[in-house]
Amino acid sequence: MFALAHKVAIVTGASSGIGRATAKLFAEEGAKLVVAARRQVELDTLVAEIEDADGTAIALAGDVRDEAYAKALVDLAVGRFGGLDIAFNNAGSVGQMGPIPELSLEGWRETLDTNLTSAFLGAKYQVPAMVDRGGGSLIFTSTFVGHTVGMPGMTSYAASKAGLIGLTQVLAAEYGPKGVRVNALLPGGTDTPASITNAPGAGPDVLAFVEGLHALKRMAQPEEIARSALYLASDASSFTTGAALFADGGVSINRT
Numbered sequence: 001m002f003a004l005a006h007k008v009a010i011v012t013g014a015s016s017g018i019g020r021a022t023a024k025l026f027a028e029e030g031a032k033l034v035v036a037a038r039r040q041v042e043l044d045t046l047v048a049e050i051e052d053a054d055g056t057a058i059a060l061a062g063d064v065r066d067e068a069y070a071k072a073l074v075d076l077a078v079g080r081f082g083g084l085d086i087a088f089n090n091a092g093s094v095g096q097m098g099p100i101p102e103l104s105l106e107g108w109r110e111t112l113d114t115n116l117t118s119a120f121l122g123a124k125y126q127v128p129a130m131v132d133r134g135g136g137s138l139i140f141t142s143t144f145v146g147h148t149v150g151m152p153g154m155t156s157y158a159a160s161k162a163g164l165i166g167l168t169q170v171l172a173a174e175y176g177p178k179g180v181r182v183n184a185l186l187p188g189g190t191d192t193p194a195s196i197t198n199a200p201g202a203g204p205d206v207l208a209f210v211e212g213l214h215a216l217k218r219m220a221q222p223e224e225i226a227r228s229a230l231y232l233a234s235d236a237s238s239f240t241t242g243a244a245l246f247a248d249g250g251v252s253i254n255r256t
């Protein structure tokens, strides 16, 4: 039995990394997908892979900082597939890093817009569609950074991602009575293009350092985070709402 049979889902940040792996898993589990990111070619490749595996997906490219795009994604899900049950609001970026005196207001705003305001815009249009459907599952990709671990140089990223946990709690309380569950997913270091371990010039020493921060002494593969997203999306988590779910390899509790 497929965990997401007859469900319709939006996945943002689907052109790469965690979002791409999650889109593929959701499609394998029977969901009909609207996949979102800025890069059209990567989205088209993903849709072709999903269709080759007998899944159903449609791509709409755009910028999650744009309110019209947030609305268009929901309109597409409702128009093409008849409603919306799941939204994995996962697009994000680390943004400008460094000591605070060197950070620009423009860089701060860009990170907040990409990681936090995008979530507000997504939820604004996704929640009513889920209420129309009698319930749903809203998921935001947060992080341990700024929640359990203070990482020097990541001021705007931490603030934006911690903001998602506040958003999660309030929306969970506001829409629990309507059957909409709202949760944050907190991955640990994950092997994606966004990871500092894949930054230009990052060598084995950087990888060893990041791996060593985790109790499991390794980084996650995006498919592992996707399985946690599937848990939150599916009825397996039917009594979980307002949670900050760690899928972080123990980076939050590790002291070795």
Ligand SMILES: NC(=O)c1ccc[n+]([C@@H]2O[C@H](COP(=O)([O-])OP(=O)(O)OC[C@H]3O[C@@H](n4cnc5c(N)ncnc54)[C@H](OP(=O)(O)O)[C@@H]3O)[C@@H](O)[C@H]2O)c1
Residues within 6 Å of the ligand: 012, 013, 014, 015, 016, 017, 018, 019, 036, 037, 038, 039, 042, 062, 063, 064, 065, 090, 091, 092, 093, 094, 114, 141, 142, 143, 144, 186, 187, 188, 189, 190, 191, 192, 193, 194, 195
């Ligand atoms: N990798 C980690 O170690 C880690 C750990 C904790 C949390 N996270 C979080 O996990 C999420 C996914 O990250 P990832 O590691 O999978 O990174 P990634 O491979 O770089 O993917 C990021 C995705 O976000 C999309 N995106 C970024 N800015 C966007 C914008 N303005 N509009 C639309 N789409 C946008 C990108 O698509 P386009 O470039 O095509 O627009 C891409 O699909 C992020 O929220 C990240 O903060 C990652």
